[in-house]
Amino acid sequence: MDLADIRQTIDGIDTTLLNSFIERMDIATEVAKSKIEMGKAVFDPARERSKLNNLAGRAPERYEAQTIALFRLLMSMSKAEQQRYINELKGITISQKAHATAAACDTPFPQTAxxxxxxxxxxxxxxxxxxxxxxxxxxxxxxxxxxxxxxxxxxxxxxxxxxxxxxxxxxxxxxxxxxxxxxxxxxxxxxxxDHNLLVKPGTKLADVREVYSHGQAIAQCAGFIESHDLHATKYPNTAMSAEMVASSGRTDVAAIASRSCATLYGLEVLESNIQDSDNNxxxxxxxxxxxxxxxxxxxxxxxx
The missing domain is CATH 3.40.190.10 (Periplasmic binding protein-like II)
Known part of the structure; x- marks a missing residue:
């Protein structure tokens, strides 16, 4: 199969997964209703452990860890949806909602989002x-x-x-x-x-007249700006200022931004760590x- 065919196959699988995910999440409300009728808690640790063990046993060994991670995440989202439904029925206070959320959210901070x-x-x-x-x-x-x-x-x-x-x-x-x-x-x-003075390749410090960056970055580098008699112009974001300098036709401008912006936008680090305080x-x-x-x-x- 060439790459286009592979991608088409993946798209079809993803569509199936998405539809199954939506179906699974929709049924969470019915689960919540049943648990309310039976007086059961949203979180059933014994049932969850049993389910995960069963799924891990059915998965190929090379995908066992990923299977556990995937279904643990699905179970967490289902519990959150069940708790949301129960909270809406109860009309609980913000404080109670916070406590309920803490009880329902038993998975680590998400790795991706x-x-x-x-x-x-x-x-x-x-x-x-x-x-x-x-x-x-x-x-x-x-x-x-x-x-x-x-x-x-x-x-x-x-x-x-x-x-x-x-x-x-x-x-x-x-x-x-x-x-x-x-x-x-x-x-x-x-x-x-750690702020850096970024310029177009070949630009010398003596050439720079104006520096662009976010207002916070300018404030954090006020000593450097003043000592080199530079005119500071506020820009919405440090990286956006680097992008602007790279596309500018001028050779007398610089940006205060992260070191990674130099590589991203084809600039040079003329001066590094120009913030007033090392404890920044x-x-x-x-x-x-x-x-x-x-x-x-x-x-x-x-x-x-």
């Missing part, structure tokens, strides 16, 4: 997302609000946003949006930020429409 990030490839949000998720399916948006709306509309399961920096302080725009959207923070990451960290948060408490959770965030 659809994730919304602000900027383009090479942005610090993308770097954070790849540390938070093993294999995220990332969709990029120009603004923080675009990330929020992607999660709100169900286009993405999660969003990754910067919330505060050890040097420049809070990212106020994100705080304002958290107040506007009824979302939940389900995980966070403290990421070391940004905390990124993962937002979700639904409260989810994963094993090992040890932080509570309150909006007051």
């Amino acid at each position: 659809t994730v919304a990030c602000q900027g383009v490839e090479g942005a610090y949000s993308q770097i954070a997302a790849c540390k938070l998720f093993d294999v995220p399916d990332i969709a990029f948006f120009e603004t923080f609000e675009g990330v929020m709306r992607a999660v709100h509309d169900g286009f993405c399961e999660f969003g990754v946003l910067p919330i505060e920096n050890s040097t420049a302080g809070s990212v106020n725009a994100v705080y304002d949006l958290l107040a506007q959207f009824d979302f939940h923070i389900v995980r966070s990451l403290r990421l070391k930020i 960290y940004t905390r990124f948060v993962v937002i979700s429409r639904e409260p989810r408490v994963y094993p090992g959770a040890n932080r509570t965030s309150l909006m007051i």
Whole structure:
């Protein structure tokens, strides 16, 4: 079979899997109804262990681990759907809903998911997302609000946003949006930020007159910018500024961005680690429409 035929076969299998998945999730409501009538809890650990052992025994040995991982994830999603149905019937409070979610969510933080990030490839949000998720399916948006709306509309399961920096302080725009959207923070990451001055190949520091970057990055590199008498212009995102410099016809501009942006956009690292403080960290948060408490959770965030 050539690649086109193989892909067509895979597409057919994926369609079958999708239809079976939808059928399985739809029946979760009927399972919840039966459990309510019988007075049973959503989570039945003995039944789940027995089911997983049976499935693992029926799978080829080379796929045993993957079979367990797949069906454990399916069971977790089914339990979450059952709990959602029960919660809607009860009309429970936010506090009760949080407790119910913690009880229903017994699987680790997902390794892969659809994730919304602000900027383009090479942005610090993308770097954070790849540390938070093993294999995220990332969709990029120009603004923080675009990330929020992607999660709100169900286009993405999660969003990754910067919330505060050890040097420049809070990212106020994100705080304002958290107040506007009824979302939940389900995980966070403290990421070391090392800013670099990126230029077109052959550009010397003496040639640079204007530097582009996100306002937070500019604030974090204020000392370097001032000492070299550079004009700083705010741009929506660090990686977007690198992309803009690469496509610009000018040779007197530079971008402050991550080192990975140099490779991505054909730029050179003219100066590395130009942030004012070596202890420069940004905390990124993962937002979700639904409260989810994963094993090992040890932080509570309150909006007051």
